[in-house]
Each structure stands twice: as structure tokens, then as C-alpha cells.
Amino acid sequence: MNIGILGLGLIGGSLGLDLRSHGHHVIGVSRRASTCQTAVAIGSVDEASIDMNVLAVAEVVFICTPLGLIVPTIEQLITFLPTTTVLTDVGSVKTPIVQAVSPIWHNFIGGHPMAGTADSGIEAALKNLFIRRPYVLTPTSTTPTSAIEIVEELVKQIGSDIYHCAPQQHDRAVSWISHLPVMISASLISGCMAQSDIEVLKLSQSLASSGFKDTSRVGGGNPELGVMMAKYNRDALLNSLSQYRDNLDEIIELIEQENWLRLEDRLRFTQSNRPSFIKD
Amino acid sequence: MNIGILGLGLIGGSLGLDLRSHGHHVIGVSRRASTCQTAVAIGSVDEASIDMNVLAVAEVVFICTPLGLIVPTIEQLITFLPTTTVLTDVGSVKTPIVQAVSPIWHNFIGGHPMAGTADSGIEAALKNLFIRRPYVLTPTSTTPTSAIEIVEELVKQIGSDIYHCAPQQHDRAVSWISHLPVMISASLISGCMAQSDIEVLKLSQSLASSGFKDTSRVGGGNPELGVMMAKYNRDALLNSLSQYRDNLDEIIELIEQENWLRLEDRLRFTQSNRPSFIKD
Numbered sequence: 001m002n003i004g005i006l007g008l009g010l011i012g013g014s015l016g017l018d019l020r021s022h023g024h025h026v027i028g029v030s031r032r033a034s035t036c037q038t039a040v041a042i043g044s045v046d047e048a049s050i051d052m053n054v055l056a057v058a059e060v061v062f063i064c065t066p067l068g069l070i071v072p073t074i075e076q077l078i079t080f081l082p083t084t085t086v087l088t089d090v091g092s093v094k095t096p097i098v099q100a101v102s103p104i105w106h107n108f109i110g111g112h113p114m115a116g117t118a119d120s121g122i123e124a125a126l127k128n129l130f131i132r133r134p135y136v137l138t139p140t141s142t143t144p145t146s147a148i149e150i151v152e153e154l155v156k157q158i159g160s161d162i163y164h165c166a167p168q169q170h171d172r173a174v175s176w177i178s179h180l181p182v183m184i185s186a187s188l189i190s191g192c193m194a195q196s197d198i199e200v201l202k203l204s205q206s207l208a209s210s211g212f213k214d215t216s217r218v219g220g221g222n223p224e225l226g227v228m229m230a231k232y233n234r235d236a237l238l239n240s241l242s243q244y245r246d247n248l249d250e251i252i253e254l255i256e257q258e259n260w261l262r263l264e265d266r267l268r269f270t271q272s273n274r275p276s277f278i279k280d
Numbered sequence: 281m282n283i284g285i286l287g288l289g290l291i292g293g294s295l296g297l298d299l300r301s302h303g304h305h306v307i308g309v310s311r312r313a314s315t316c317q318t319a320v321a322i323g324s325v326d327e328a329s330i331d332m333n334v335l336a337v338a339e340v341v342f343i344c345t346p347l348g349l350i351v352p353t354i355e356q357l358i359t360f361l362p363t364t365t366v367l368t369d370v371g372s373v374k375t376p377i378v379q380a381v382s383p384i385w386h387n388f389i390g391g392h393p394m395a396g397t398a399d400s401g402i403e404a405a406l407k408n409l410f411i412r413r414p415y416v417l418t419p420t421s422t423t424p425t426s427a428i429e430i431v432e433e434l435v436k437q438i439g440s441d442i443y444h445c446a447p448q449q450h451d452r453a454v455s456w457i458s459h460l461p462v463m464i465s466a467s468l469i470s471g472c473m474a475q476s477d478i479e480v481l482k483l484s485q486s487l488a489s490s491g492f493k494d495t496s497r498v499g500g501g502n503p504e505l506g507v508m509m510a511k512y513n514r515d516a517l518l519n520s521l522s523q524y525r526d527n528l529d530e531i532i533e534l535i536e537q538e539n540w541l542r543l544e545d546r547l548r549f550t551q552s553n554r555p556s557f558i559k560d
Contacts, residue, residue: 114487134487165483173483176472181495182547183531184464189550190531191524192456192557203445203453207394207414208557214494215461220554223547230535230543241532244471245525251463251470252521255510263510267503270469274500277472277488 002027003154004058006073008039008048010116011090012064013125016044018158021127027054030122038122053080060150062111063089067228071100078105086147092174093232094138094167102140107147110138110167112174113160128159135160138167168236175236177277179229180244183237185219186226188212282307283434284338286353288319288328290396291370292344293405296324298438301407307334310402318402333360340430342391343369347508351380358385366427372454373512374418374447382420387427390418390447392454393440408439415440418447448516455516457557459509460524463517465499466506468492 001024005012008030016026020043028045029052030036036048047054055061055077065073070089078087087108091097098110115133117124135155139148155162165173195201230237254263281304285292288310296306300323308325309332310316316328327334335341335357345353350369358367367388371377378390395413397404415435419428435442445453475481510517534543 114489134489136487163483163486165479169477169480169483172475172477172480173487176475176480176484177488177492180471181468181491183535184468184528185495186547186550187524187528187531188461188464189554189557190546191460191520191527193549193553194523194527195452195456197449197452199445200449200452200456203443203449204456205556206443207416207453208457209394209414211461211498212457213558214497215465216550216554216557217494218491219547220551223544223551226547227540227544231538231540234535234538238532238535240471241528241535243474244467245528245532247471247474248464248467248521248525248528251467252518252525255463255514255518255521258511258514260507260511264503264507266470267466267499267506269473270466270496271500271503273473274469274496276485277469277496278493 001025001060001154002058004029004055004061005045005064006052006055006061006077007064007066007069008035008044008122009064010120010122010124010126011113012062013039013042013044013122014115014127014129015062015064015090015113015158017042017125017127018130019154020044020046022157024154027058029055035122039125042122042125044122044125052077055085056080056082058085060086060088060154063087063091067091067093067232070097074101074105074108083107086150088151091232092178092229094136094170096232098138098140098167102142106142107144109143109147109151111151111155112136112138112170113155115160130155131159133160134163136163136165136170138165138170140167171233172236172239175233175240179233179237180240182218182221182226182229183241184244185216187219189216189219281305281340281434282338284309284335284341285325285344286332286335286341286357287344287346287349288315288324288402289344290400290402290404290406291393292342293319293322293324293402294395294407294409295342295344295370295393295438297322297405297407298410299434300324300326302437304434307338309335315402322402322405324402324405332357335365336360336362338365340366340368340434343367343371347371347373347512350377354381354385354388363387366430368431371512372458372509374416374450376512378418378420378447382422386422387424389423389427389431391431391435392416392418392450393435395440410435411439413440414443416443416445416450418445418450420447451513452516452519455513455520459513459517460520462498462501462506462509463521464524465496467499469496469499
């Protein structure tokens with residue numbers, strides 16, 4: 001199959017490696033010529049160009065640009081495509097993408113491969129990045145069955161676990177387990193830094209250990225990515241933040257009231273329920 | 281030197297292994313005879329007893345019981361001891377311990393070795409557990425210099441990095457980097473579980489990945505330990521929780537106002553400041 005990949009970063013580059021290993025002919029497009037050269041050199045694509053009209057011969061195109069560029073890129077791309085081309089994206093928020101693209105391209109299905117590393121860019125591309133990782137597909141009532149089946153078959157080939165849901169369900173789920181943690185983790189770091197006693201701050205920095213390290217990790221991540229999550233998944237994230245704050249307030253109240261029995265119940269509840277989110 | 285260890289769990293047992301390897305004669309005391317036998321068998325102590333009057337010959341005694349038992353144990357122990365015996369504890373909160381013990385035992389210095397593993401009990405004891413880990417000592421204006429020097433020398437022998445501070449400073453620092461993370465992490469888990477849409481909850485559980493795993497880790501830990509932190513470090517923890525909530529509210533407000541520039545500034549600040557807390 002001729003497969004296009006528009007956007008040759010970690011995700012696009014890794015998809016290319018796996019799809020080529022399953023015998024597909026992969027055509028890459030990047031805005032930068034140097035990225036195109038690297039993608040060919042590392043075997044992530046068969047050919048690459050800065051000109052997106054090379055994708056006119058692709059049967060399926062994966063849009064792998066940053067979140068904010070997905071819709072404008074598709075708007076430009078579809079002027080070159082036959083109506084039979086299946087489009088899918090890999091954005092980490094689905095509702096605004098699906099709402100914007102569905103009316104302008106019939107053969108579209110939103111997707112989100114939930115895989116990655118701390119690195120980015122074509123140099124970070126990895127073989128088998130998606131094996132046994134969730135890959136969410138968000139077809140709507142108007143998505144053609146043929147488009148769903150074609151993308152699903154490719155996702156199976158790269159070894160992912162496929163989940164189907166509505167775009168809104170995806171966005172609410174990731175707001176809880178991916179976007180909310182970034183905001184509460186960032187608040188931990190900024191709270192610590194706001195200490196007025198400089199000696200206690202220095203001591204905190206010296207004594208911080210694995211507990212602080214883990215809880216603060218995602219709050220110390222890429223700022224642009226954090227803003228994208230908040231911008232594109234604003235409603236779901238605000239809802240999660242509000243419910244999270246209610247839960248935090250309940251814990252604060254139990255400590256204020258010195259209600260140690262109920263606090264222990266609460267911590268026993270969180271201890272026993274955490275494993276339902278953790279695979280290994 | 282004759283050294284006593286009262287409480288043979290992970291910390292007491294590990295201290296014994298290291299102190300013996302530096303040539304000290306280590307006398308262990310546990311409430312359970314089987315623990316005494318294990319401690320001798322694994323080489324953590326030279327001798328062990330369920331009877332604390334064996335500690336009358338020790339020059340220094342480390343109190344390694346759970347936090348809530350430190351003060352009552354010391355009250356009982358000192359009826360057997362000559363006034364020259366140096367006492368120190370390993371509790372993770374210092375103010376209430378130091379305030380209770382200082383008036384009843386002159387030769388006392390509070391301590392907190394910041395080391396551990398996910399395991400507990402004498403079977404979990406490890407050699408070299410304390411090497412390059414912080415060991416906080418909290419002498420007060422009335423602590424005899426000789427007691428400080430004796431404990432400091434032993435802490436140096438086991439390879440720890442020594443920090444001196446007031447008990448209150450220790451407690452405020454650990455409330456930020458150790459106790460607060462437990463409460464915000466537990467609130468994340470209970471917030472997620474409180475979702476009213478069961479399908480979104482199931483999807484969240486399926487899609488949760490390393491970000492959720494790390495941010496929720498300490499909130500899924502030992503409930504009794506979490507309650508102990510809150511109970512014995514209540515004032516400092518409530519203060520940290522209140523300042524943390526202010527920081528969280530600021531982030532919520534930025535998202536509500538769609539003030540993406542200032543949200544990015546904030547996340548850039550947390551990204552650039554996190555490394556000051558992280559050693560590796």
C-alpha cells in the first residue's frame with residue numbers, strides 16, 4: 001500500500017519504520033529538507049519531499065504534525081488529494097480535530113497512538129514503538145466503514161491495542177490520566193518554589209527524593225505541550241481540575257478535623273484502586 | 281562501641297548491618313522473638329532480645345520503631361538506662377518527638393535517615409542503604425555537643441550526607457517534598473475514581489500510562505504511613521496544602537481565562553526549577 005506520512009517527528013518517523021517493515025511504500029513530507037533527508041537515511045520513509053502534493057498517490061495519509069497544525073495542514077493538503085484518500089491524524093486531543101475535519105473530508109478517522117519517549121524529532125524515531133500500546137480510534141456515525149477498516153488494519157500491523165470511542169470520551173479520559181497530572185504536578189513544583197523561607201526551600205531541594213521526583217515529573221515537562229493540552233482540551237481539563245480540587249479539599253478537611261480514621265479509609269481506597277490503572 | 285537498636289525493621293535492621301561492618305557491637309531489641317532470631321541470623325545484630333533492659337550497656341541507642349511508638353518507647357526505655365546513654369531516633373517527623381523527648385532525656389538528638397525501599401520488615405534490611413542519602417540531625421540549643429558528635433560520627437561511618445537544622449525546619453521541608461506529594465497524588469486517584477461516566481473511567485484505566493503511573497505512585501502507598509505524616513506533621517502539611525491549592529487555583533484561572541502565554545510562562549518556570557530538586 002502507498003502510505004503518506006505528513007510530519008516526520010518521533011511519531012511520524014516511528015510509524016514509517018514499522019509500516020515499511022510490513023512492506024508498505026512510505027512517502028514522507030516535512031517542512032524542512034534536512035528532516036526529509038534524515039528520514040530517508042534512517043529508513044523511516046522510502047521517499048520524502050517538502051512538497052505535499054507527492055501525497056496525491058497515497059491511499060492513506062497519517063497527519064503527524066503538532067496538534068495546532070493538524071487542521072490547517074489538512075485544509076491545505078486536501079486540495080491535492082483524490083476523494084478516495086483516507087486521512088487519519090495522531091493528535092492527543094480528538095474533539096476539535098474531528099469536528100473541524102469531518103465536514104471537509106469524508107474519508108477521515110481521528111486516531112491517537114499513546115506511545116512516545118522523552119525525546120522528539122526524526123532522530124528519536126524508534127522501531128516497534130507502538131507494540132502493545134493503546135491506539136485510540138474515534139470514528140463518528142458518518143465515518144465510512146472502509147476508512148475505519150483500512151486504518152485499523154495498519155494499526156494492527158504495528159502491534160497496537162486498538163480502542164474505539166467517541167472523540168469526547170477520548171478527550172475526557174485523557175484529561176484525567178494525562179492532562180490533569182501535568183497541571184497538578186506543575187502546581188507541586190510552583191508551590192514548593194513559592195516558599196517564603198529560603199532556608200526551608202534549600203533544605204527541601206536537598207532532601208527531595210523519589211517521591212518528589214515521580215510526582216513532579218510531568219509538571220517539569222515540555223511547556224508548549226502542556227499549553228496545547230489545556231488549549232485543545234480546555235473543557236474536559238477544567239472539569240477534571242474542578243473534580244480533583246473537590247477531592248483535595250476533602251482530604252484537607254479530614255486533616256483539619258483530625259479525622260484520622262476517615263483519612264486512612266481514603267488512603268486505603270486510593271491504594272486499592274491505583275492498580276486498576278497500572279499495567280505492569 | 282556498644283550500640284543498641286530498638287525496633288528491627290527495614291531501617292533498624294539496615295543500620296545494624298552497616299554499624300556491625302564498622303566493628304561496632306550491635307544489640308537489637310524487638311517486640312517479637314522471631315524478629316530477634318532473624319536479625320541475628322542475617323547478621324544485622326550481634327545479639328537480640330525482646331527485653332529492652334539489655335540496652336543498659338549500650339553507649340548509643342537508635343530508636344527505630346514506627347513514628348507513633350517512638351515517644352512511649354523512650355519513656356519506658358529510659359527507666360533502664362544510665363544518664364550517659366545517647367539516644368537518637370529515626371522518625372520522619374521531628375518537632376513532636378524532640379519536644380516530647382528533650383525534657384525527659386538530656387542526651388537526645390533527633391534524626392531522620394532519608395532512605396528506604398518499597399519493602400519493610402527485618403527481611404528487607406539492606407547493606408549500604410544509607411550511602412550518599414541525606415541524614416538529617418535536629419539538635420536544639422540544649423543538646424550536648426558530645427551527643428551530637430557521637431551520633432554524627434556514626435552517621436558518617438554509614439556513608440550518609442549529614443544535614444543539620446531545627447526540627448521545625450525539617451518538618452516544613454519534608455511536608456513539601458514528601459508529605460504533600462502523598463496527598464495530591466492520592467487526590468488524583470480518588471478524583472479519577474469519582475468520575476460518574478463508567479465508560480470514561482474504564483477507558484481512563486486502559487489508557488493510563490507512565491505519566492499517571494508516576495504522578496499517582498505515592499498516593500497509592502501505605503495508608504498507615506500517610507496518616508502518620510498527616511497526624512504528626514499536621515500544621516506544616518496543612519500550610520503546604522493551602523499554598524499548593526493557591527498555586528493550583530492560579531493555573532485553573534489561567535486556563536479559564538485562556539491566558540495561554542502566562543500558562544506557558546508558568547510551565548516554563550516549573551520545567552526550569554524542577555532540576556534543583558532532582559539529583560540524578
